[in-house]
Amino acid sequence: MKEKLTAKLLGSLQVTGNEYEVHDTTVGGLFVRVTAAGAKSYVVSWARGRKKTLGRVGILTLDQARTEATQYLAEARAHGEPLAVTQGRRGATLPSLRDFIDDTYMPWFKAHHKGHEKTQHTLSNNFDPIMAQRLDAITGRDLELIRTGWMQAGNKPSTVNRKMGSISGVFSRAVEWDYIDEHPLAKLKQLKVDSKGVIRYLAADETKRLRDALDARQDEMRAERESANAWRMDRHREPMPSLLELPFTDHLKPMVLVSLNTGMRRGELFDLRWSAVNFDTKTITVAGATTKTSDTRHIPMNKETIGVLEAWKKQGSKSPYVFPGQGGGRFEDVKSAWLKLLERAQIDEFRWHDMRHDFASRLVMAGVPLNTVRDLLGHADIKMTLRYAHLAPGTKAAAVELI
Known part of the structure; x- marks a missing residue:
């Protein structure tokens, strides 16, 4: 739909469960995109299929959005493409990673996830080298260097993947909410983890x-x-x-x-x-x-x-x-x-959480079906429970005897 964008109108735009756009009648080519989740962003379009996200409503003011959109459109008329696109220039209004996490991401995360204290701790204590950088300036190479540092410090692959998963969630939301166009971790593969590694459970004497x-x-x-x-x-x-x-x-x-x-x-x-x-x-x-x-x-x-x-x-x-x-x-x-x-x-080397492994291991060794163990543990995915499959009595031996 088309409306003259005003502060009052922007504040009244509702979450509908579907993405929609409101096009400005003052500056043709400027519109506000409202995502299914309710995130509002200024976007400028200068040709069919050619558009650019300018920034988030609330971070970028309406006047700033109109000024930037006008510049994009003028450059597109003069050069075919806005210089900001051809030269890779980004809007100066993007927040730093730290500001985005503190002001935007964590308030959302706390409202939608349990255990947010652990995520907050992970983000606050592991990404200092990039916290002051603007969101769009952070690259996959930056994150690879951080990951390499963790590995050199002796972090296990599973721990490294878990930490990277926390920051990946931040960038996923930044892409979804139109702060950045590309996810810096898109080409960075997770480290391989032995999914059938040692399960720590108590021996009888322990x-x-x-x-x-x-x-x-x-x-x-x-x-x-x-x-x-x-x-x-x-x-x-x-x-x-x-x-x-x-x-x-x-x-x-x-x-x-x-x-x-x-x-x-x-x-x-x-x-x-x-x-x-x-x-x-x-x-x-x-x-x-x-x-x-x-x-x-x-x-x-x-x-x-x-x-x-x-x-x-x-x-x-x-x-x-x-x-x-x-x-x-x-x-x-x-x-x-x-x-x-x-x-x-x-x-030695027995965490509180390992009592959960001990419970599951004893069930499997007693012949309890894996799907029952899965239900008792509350695993969302049977893959988590399959870690205990090798403990089932005689399973592999019985299988080999069939041939």
Whole structure:
């Protein structure tokens, strides 16, 4: 449609779910493109199929857009093509990468994605060499140099790909929203990663040591509490509640046991509420709003999980969270206690997330079908679950026997 572009009109343009254009009646050839996602950009067209994005509405003013469009059109009449196109000149109004991330990309990302803190951290701490550059000045070569630096520093290919994935998302949006014409990572291939690499799970003796360490830690905490109370009573002070009769001295043991028996992600455990634990149906419901894939899944509880959660609930607080943090809110960090537990158990190179691998590995080795394991883990793609296929008992041997 054609309208005289005004600030009021630009502010009133609605998201329709489809891309559309509003052509200016003041400067012929200038129009505003509104994408399906609602991004608004000034565009100038000087011939059939020949057009150029000038900048984002809100970054570029209407007067600036008209001035630039007028210049493009005059040059096109005089030379056949605008000099900005033939000489590769870019509009001076493009933001730096840092400004684009802070002012435009992250506000959008936070509204549409969970776990935005991790993405924010990745972007803020790994791309300093290009943060001050304008969006259109960043090249694939710049990003290749950054990637090479990570590899030389000892980063694993999977880690490098994950970091590059974060910045790739930034440039994808910059292209979609008409800030830049080409994606600088378009020709930069991901590093090859061994998708069937080593899956870290606990050996039988490690499982025993981990459980023994949990018990030893609790015994130590009980002894320390009794010693502290004896000291307080000698000085006629109010003793702290005894831990002797409680099944758990704090959150760590029940949290570890639930993780080992359900394969829940750490963030899912932190978000877990009692309303999602159904002792009648013996299931835990992991709500889509808290999962990585945004899909709700239902995890059956085995006998140990039921016993742990029933006992934990009896001694727990009034918080709606199963594992509340300080003040009854969401739990935030278990890293320090986890590392000390691993040291006590003498277990090396075993992350909290590896308990999820341990859960899956034990299921596969027990003969559980991969698609069932996929459902329990909440994998969006069966390819993720296929990493455990080699653990299935006798699968390859049985296949070879068929010929």
